[in-house]
Amino acid sequence: MSPEEIREKANSVFQEVFKDANLQIQDAMSAKDVEKWDSLNHLVMISSIEEAFGIKIKLKELIAMKNVGDLLKTIATKVS
């Protein structure tokens, strides 16, 4: 999967979870930048990402991620 494909697929997961069809993910984006990004939606987002890419993300990997860019990198290492 190319980085562009990963980004596009992740973007549609974000749009669905945060119920915002205009949401465009950016590498530097984090919970502080998205109004509805709370504990509940974080959990929903992670499980939706795992399902969409057929991967499992460990807790230690999750806490190491500081923003969307880190998440995309983690997905890339797991799908390749």
Next chain:
Amino acid sequence: MVSALEQSLVTYRDKNAFYIREQYYSYGALQERAQAISSYLNLHNTSRLPVGVIGYDAFETYAAIIGIMLSGAAYVPIHPANPMDRNTSIIEQSELCFVFAPNTSYSFDHLIDISKTKVITVADLSSASFERNHIISPNDIAYILFTSGSTGVPKGVPITHHNLESFIDSFFALGYELNSNDRFLQMFDITFDLSVMSYLVPLLKGACAYTVPFDSVKYMFIYELLENHKLTFTLMVPSILSYLRPYFSEIELPELKYSLFCGEALYADITQEWKRCIPNAKVQNVYGPTEATIFCMTYDCSNVLKENNGMVCIGNPVKNCDILIVDEESKPTNAKGELCLGGPQVTQGYLKNEEKNASSFFMYNEARYYRTGDLAYADKDGEILYAGRKDYQVKVMGGFRVELSEIEHHVRVYTSISGVAAVAVPNAMGISQIFLFVEQLNKEVSEVIDYLKTQMPEYMIPAAIHSLVAFPLNSNGKTDRKELEKMIQHAAK
């Protein structure tokens, strides 16, 4: 207690008092900032009226709390996510003239009407020398917290220094082995009284409190602190465990010494699983409403857990608390009844709310008791089991009395899922119907209904079952039952 706090600020001058947003702050820095705030208030708040603090997760917020206490005034936290109307009600009820805003880079004009209340920031403080010019008496108020009132107007709960000192005395009588090398979690917004234990106990011991911002993904942030900073003492709401549960197999925290839970029902199954993640910790379920100062009952979860409908026992009262279980006529009963609390931790009454005070407090054998609205009963050993909120006990069609926690328990047993919540919502005719929410339901709805029919009478069977990925949480981190009720109400429209 304030003297002990002042002593700590001096004794532990070079040690860290707080870790906030990746930065440490020493006791020395805390003393300096708190004294500057106190000096300002000594000069400008000569009648020692209560002072507001906007609850951003910042060093200045905690310095303001300590500074206000040193000045002899009460602090009143204001939540940054509250609408202005609620804040205005809090400001008016507690007669605040000053509100401390921790940092000028935050905006606060959407939170409070600044034409009526003076907002103080760090820029207003001078380096004038500090002198404590007021001896704090036990009846002086330490803080006023506001809880939601059934009429929509927030109710103020004033807690005196005597109440708070009684709690601290009860807390240390529990025998925790703590010292200045301990690392405490402070996960609560300062509008929630569990925050008081979480910052005050470490400060009295010279230990460090690690805070969690209100706008963070809390369960992730908490785990990160536990893992990276090897915290030794945590007080959490049980909902955090539900969020972390999928990762329990990855969690190992041998440094944790004490893991306390409070604020909502703790479930026995998840507690046993959590104990495997924290092999060296003592786990305790603690209980108490804001009105009785932080917590007033404790249960040690070391052995086999006593439970009622899956909810862990709340144990015995702490040193400075008396309990009474009463029936509907306010007479003591040996059966299940309303749990009432007495003793020096209990507030003198709600702020300017005679009507509520008359209904919430009563005298028995010359002692004053507070009605918690919680149902409980004592087992054969005299230990207290929690049996749900009085208002979770709903009357459904035909006037049958139903305990929502009992329905939840049967579903938990059948599905092995801890995230189960039953709510009662009146339909268009005003008749309550029961709806059930389950986190990630792993069975067909019809299977669950069929099972419940083997366990309970027909009137207890939920009208519908909804599966959610996870439950919504309120700002205190507890399962937001009101939000679940709203989902039903919205769906009905």
